[in-house]
Amino acid sequence: MQSHEIDYKIIGHDVQLVEVELDPGEKVIAEAGAMIYMEDGISFETKLGDGSNPRAGFFDKLLSAGSRLITGESLFLTHFANQGWGKKHVAFSAPYPGTIIPLDLARMGGRIIVQKDAFLCAALGTKISITFNRRLGAGFFGGEGFIMQQLEGDGKAFIHAGGTVIERQLNNEVLRVDTGCIVAYEPQIDFSVEQAGNLRSMVFGGEGIFLATLRGTGKVWLQSMPIRKLIRELSPRGGNQRKESGGLLNQFLQD
Secondary structure, eight states: OOOOOOEEEEEOSSBOEEEEEEOTTOEEEEETTOEEEEOTTEEEEEESSOSSOTTOOHHHHHHHHHHHHHTTOOSOEEEEEEOSSSOEEEEEEOSSSEEEEEEEGGGGTTEEEEOTTOEEEEETTOEEEEEEOOOHHHHHHSSSOSEEEEEESSSEEEEEEESOEEEEEEEEEEEEEETTOEEEEOTTSEEEEEEOSSHHHHHHSSSOSEEEEEEEEEEEEEESSOHHHHHHHHSTTOTTSSGGGGSHHHHHHHO
C-alpha cells in the first residue's frame, strides 16, 4: 500500500510534539495515548493492525498486534482520519523528555530498524513489524534484546528518543556505543556487541562490560539519555550517587 502524503512540523525543545497536517481523506496512525490535540473534522478509531494491508484478515491483524506486545508497545494502534473540509491538524507527543526524529522512508530504501519502544506515529500505509537480532551477544547484552521494530513504507514516520539525538553517517566505519543508546539504524548496518576494553576497564571503568558496535555504511541515530538510564540514575540507589560507582566491583560491593 502506498503511504499517505502528510505534512508536519515539530514543536518544542525539551518535550517535543509533532503536529501532522492532513488533507481530506488522509490518515495517520499513532501509538495509543500519544495524541495531544486534534481539530474538528478529525475522527479516530482504535484498531488491531497498522492498516498497511487493507486485505488482512482478523488472524493476520491479531498476529501483528501480538508482535507489538512482544516489543513492549500497546496492543492497539489509533487511526486518525480527516473527514472534514480543508486541511486539519492532529498532534502527538513523546512520552518522556527527548527528541522526535522525522524519517522519510522513501529516501531510506523503504526500511529502517528502530528500538522497540521508539515508534510514535506514521502516515497510513507504513508497516510496523518486528525483526530479530541474529547475534546472541547483541540479544543478551545489547540493551534492546533480540527484538527490534522494523518500519517499512514510502511515507513519513516519526520516532522519539531520550535526551539529545545524534545522527551519524558511517562510511565503511566502526562506531562503538554505550548499550541502550542506539535509537535507529539503516538495515545495511551490522549491529553486534563486543567486550569493553580490558579487565581493569570492565571492573573499574564505569562504562559497563559490553559496548554496542555498529559497522558498515549508512546512517545511525543515537540518544544521549535512554529512558532506562534516566530511571536508574534518578532512583535512590542510582549509579550517579558517586561518579566512580559504575564499575562492576563497586556495584557488587554496594549490593
